Amino acid sequence: MDIDLLSPERFAGGQPHDQFRWLREHDPVHWHAEPGGPGFWAVTRYEDVRAVDRDFQTFSSEPTIMIADPTPEAGTAFGPYKMMLMMDPPEHTGFRKLIRSEFTQPAAHLREGRIQELARQIVDAVADKGEVDFVAEVAGEMPSYVIAELMGLPLDDGRKLYELTETIHTAPEALPPGAGAAAVGKMFEYAMGVLAEKRARPTDDLASKIIHAEVDGRRLEDPEFLLFFLLLVDAGGDTTRNLLSGGLLALMQNPDHFRWLMEDLDARLPAAREELLRYTSPVIYMRRTATRDTELGGTQIKKGDKVVMYFGSANRDAAKFEAPDALALARPENEHIAFGNGPHVCLGQHLARIEIDAMFKEVLTRMKDFELAAEPEWLASNFISGPKAMPVRFRKA
Template sequence: MEIDLLSPASFAGGQPHAQFAWLREHAPVFRHAEPDGPGFWAVTRHADVRAVDRDFQTFSSEPTVMIPDPAAEAAAAFGPYKMMLMMDPPEHTAFRKLIRSEFTEPQARLRAERIRALARQIVDAVVHKGECDFVAEVAGEMPSFVIAELMGLPLDDGRELYKLTETIHTAPEALPPGAGAAAVMKMFEYGAQVMAQKRARPGDDLASRLLACEVDGRRLEDMEFLLFFLLLIDAGGDTTRNLLSGGLLALMEHPEQLAWLTADLPARLPAAREELLRYVSPVIYMRRTARRDVELGGRRIAAGDKVVMYFGAANRDPAAIERPDALDLSREETAHLAFGNGPHVCLGQHIARVEIDAMLEEVLSRMTDFAPAGEVEWLASNFISGPKVMPLRFRAAA
């Protein structure tokens, strides 16, 4: 079996489950070559991924959660500042606390009515057309609108910022030279405008609250705010957008599961959503760096080694999930790691679930007879898994 978890081609039609299955059975902690780096350990079993994600004292999120080390230019531009995703406790805990209250389960429930209204608005715009690009016109709209409202931004700006995140997540080799860095700079330029506006006229929004809060008795510096802004915009859309588009594709491929779900949509949706999260696994990987020599899965990992957790592989591990390759929306317990676990568990998981439920309920109750209207184009990325373009034909339900 040829193993290549770096090339976007391996992820061109979704996650490479044949490679993952071979790795889980033969080399669950696999030394993967890296053409422009020292190589990394690919971790594919559920128990090992879960253990690495929880043990921040052994496996650090610094200097980055991406496989490549930060480029010298980026390190120079950011100076001593880091994105929260690339911190460890207790620093990570202090920064996470700044926004944690906005993303609790009760707070997400309070936003449910507004999110359902947005879902209706999104489906209203396409339901009578009979055809759309499901990613751009439906799946991508919801998280773009929600994060824009949270940050106190115009909804249309949320859509434009989402386009930048798509570029940021695309593999560099699939883009013109410098396109990824340019997208980050555009995000920072927009964030700097938001920073100036919110300082001059604070509102009842997350951006204003971030600028007013304190860490260790001091306000956030400009670069700290900009990195927070980038993280919230960037991470705010991934799971919802890719779960909705990838999930609908999975339902179209399993019409008996779609029929089961729509037969009693409100009651069956919570279990179905969790199974789709497991089955689709929108985030492919997160990297950690070993702080000390350690053994994992029978392999000796040296201090400084890169250790990469593959969530899609963990979510298909037969040791943790019965019949893992089957889509079974009636599963009572999926044990999935789509949102990670431990101190870095996805902060936005509760609001993502509310968004997913609202959109699936609108789409599946108001649209029917789904069929491809063209070729599905997947995001050229080894980090985020999901369709980039998904032409869809359908009709309005009675």
């Protein structure tokens, strides 16, 4: 088997499940070469991925959760400051507490009515068109609007920030030189404006709370706010946007399952949503770095080695899921790890589920007879999986 988990071309059209399957069966902790880098361990079985994600003492999120090490330029741009995703407890715990109250299950449900209202508005804008780019005009709108409202930003600005995140997630080789860095620069430039505004005129929004909150008895410094802002905007849209578009595509490709879901949408949607999360796994991987010599799945890992967890593979592991490559919307006891697990489990998962349900209910009850108007164009990324563009035709229900 020709194993290549770095080239974005291998992720065009979805995740390389043939490679993942071979690795789980023959080499579940696989040493993967890395052009220009030292290489990394690709971890593909469910139990191993779950174990790595939970053991932060052995597998650290520092210096980065990306496969490529930070460049010297990136390492000096923010000095000692790090994004929360690239911290370990207890430091990570302190920063997570700053925003945790906004993302608990009860807090998320308080926003349910507003999210349903936004879903109606989004479908109102497209229901009569008959043909749309489902990613840009439907799936991408909801998370953009929700994170904008959370942060106290104009809704249209949320859409513009979402466009920047798409560029940030695209593999550098698929972009013009410097495009990714330019997108990050624009994000930080916008965040500096938010920082000045909320510092001078704070309101009851998440951006104001972060600016005026304290960690270990001190206020966040400007670079820490910028990194927090980038994380919230970036992570706030990934799963929802890609699950909605990738999930609709999976339903179109499995019409019997689609019909089953529509026979009792309200009752069947929760189980279907969890299965679509497992089946599509929008976040492909997260990296950790070994803090000591250890063993994983019978393989010796050395201190300093990169260890990369492939969630898309773990969620198709036959040792955990029956018929893992089949879509089974009524799958019982679906313990997928599309949101990760352990200390870094996705903080926004409760909000994401409410957004997904609200959008699917509006879309699937008000639009019908979906068909592709052109082949989907997938995001050129080995980190985030989902269509970048997906033109669909439909009839108004």
